[in-house]
Amino acid sequence: MEVARHLLPVIVLIAGAGSAAAQTTPTEAVTRLYRDYAWEVVLADPPAGAAGFAQSPRATLVKYVDTSLARLLVADQTCLARGEGICNLDFAPLWGSQDPTVTALSIAATSDPTIIRVRYRIPGSEQEVTIDLQTVRTREGWRVKDIIYEGGNTLRSTLGGE
DSSP states (O other), X not given: OHHHHHHHHHHHHHHGGGSGGGOOSHHHHHHXXXXXXXXXXXXXXXXXXXXXXXXXXXXXXXXXXXXXXXXXXHHHHHHHHTTOSSOSOOSBTTTTBSSOOOEEEEEEEOSSTTEEEEXXXXXXXXXXEEEEEEEEEETTEEEEEEEEOTTXXXXXXXXXXX
């Protein structure tokens, strides 16, 4: 019994090793984000109890994005909850599309170590989409600071931020 009491903290520590704080590179942080929200482009209906990225609660968002971007996303959610129609977002921000469908997704570092490039093809076409995610190191680990879409628009500016 005494041994079990001492092993419990070790087991908890190992189980938490895959947490957001364990992300050691910007690429790992972005890969985790897209892995966790891939269902948005794969499933016709969200899993029971799941919220899309832009509809996620602040406590979930801060696992992936910095606090200022989380604040902007939550402000857009609040606007929607007031019944004001479409507020700032009228598309799925991870995919840069209103009706995202994706094949051949790739995630790679760029020459700027804080910019991670996401590329994918739209099924049934030869169109390739490129989205850059700007990351920042926080006390909690690497987080997305902004998403830069083709043409130069950004998620932060769409949400009324910087």
